[in-house]
Amino acid sequence: MGKSKIGKFIFFGALLGATVSMFDRSTREQVAEKSKSVVTGISFYSKNPGLVKRKVQEKGEKIQAIYVQVSENISYIKEQIEELKTLTPQVKELVVNTKDAFVESKDDYKSIMNEAPVPEGPNSEK
Incomplete structure (x- = not known):
């Protein structure tokens, strides 16, 4: 018997779902805004580690x-x-x-x- 492929199929299904959802313009804009805010937060806290502490x-x-x-x-x-x-x-x-x-x-x-x-x-x- 071979290994179960369910994990692989779940991963590819999620990846396919995320790709299809990016066809919607509002979804793309929301993902871009959220990504920018995350990157801004990471750069701010990397410059101010004392604040995180x-x-x-x-x-x-x-x-x-x-x-x-x-x-x-x-x-x-x-x-x-x-x-x-x-x-x-x-x-x-x-x-x-x-x-x-x-x-x-x-x-x-x-x-x-x-x-x-x-x-x-x-x-x-x-």
Whole structure:
């Protein structure tokens, strides 16, 4: 068996597509403008390598600051989660105690209502 030729055909297809797209005038103009701006940028930065170094350092510092901020936020969230884990049993116990108190009060109110005599109105018979 021979080697697969798919890579070669993909490359030639892309090359053919690029060539055909250059028949369009606006595409040619856009490619020329973009090429000129790239060449201008390369020549500017090749004459000013210190500027490239400074920009790279600034980006690095920004990325580092973002990393520190994200790390602090993650630590804060972890602390809050741990606090919530410790509070959850206490809150659960509070809810259960409150429910029990209401159930007991309900039973007390029922017994009070059953013991209390019904007041007689003016039209009631004796």
